Structures are given as structure tokens and as C-alpha cells.
Amino acid sequence: MKAKDYTAILTVNATPQEVFQHINNVTLWWTDELKGQSKKLNDVFTVQFADMHVSTQKIIELIPDQKVVWLVTDSNLSFIQDKNEWTNTSIHFDITSQQNKTQLQFTHVGLVPEVECYKDCTKGWDYYIKGSLFKLVTEGKGTPGL
Secondary structure, three states, X not given: OOOOOEEEEEEEOOOHHHHHHHHHOHHHOOOOOEEEOOOOOXXXXXXXXXXXXXXXXXXXXXXXXXXXXXXXXXXXXXXXXXXXXXXXXXXXXXXXXXXOEEEEEEEEEOOOOOOOOHHHHHHHHHHHHHHHHHHHHHHOOOXXXX
């Protein structure tokens, strides 16, 4: 049986357009330590979290109000043995309408229980997706970079 990629699902009182816009404002929910652009197809951006995590993402799919996919083209995770563990993984944001609400399904394809950073990285994604991005969409202010 194939291991499951990390997935988080949010249901919010917001339009798909609002959720899509917030996802693409990476500095408002993930980190303000961003170099590059994160809003259009083929944009490339690098994020940094102190000396623990640096990764570069390329937007490889962008369907307004429906889907955003980032390919991790480079990574350096200093807290694990395979520092490039995220390289060539992909990060998916799937947006759907559901009875006057919007559902966001976040999936980090390649972040599976067998990889070394799974425990710490899933805690991080829980914080940034279920916490910071959720707060940005529902309250207007995220908590990036903590």
C-alpha cells in the first residue's frame, strides 16, 4: 500500500477567489522571508526560515480560483540528514465551492511518513495551513514566519 502524502483540508466562509488570492500572497501566511514572485504561472520564489529551511518553488499550474501547484526545485533542510528531501516534491492547493463555503485541500506530494522530515514538516504545515492561512482567510491576518 502506498503511503499517503500529507494533506490538510480547510472549509471557510470565503469565496474561491478570496482563498486563491490569499494562497498567492505567500508573505502574508507562510513567511515574509521571500525572494522572487509567487503570483503568476512560472513565477519562482525562495523562502527561508532562519538557518533551518530554505526552499525554492516554481508555480507550475495556476487555474484562477481553482488550483495552484508549486514544484519544489531546490531545498535545504538543515535539521535532517537528507537536506534536499523536499526537492522535486510538489505542493498543491485545490479550491472548490461547497454549499456557500469554500474548501481548500492542501497536499504536499512526496511528504509521506517514510521521509525523515515528515514529523516536523507536518507540524509546520499544520501551523501554516490550518493556522496561519486559515486566519488570513477568515480573520484577515495570518501569522507568517513564526
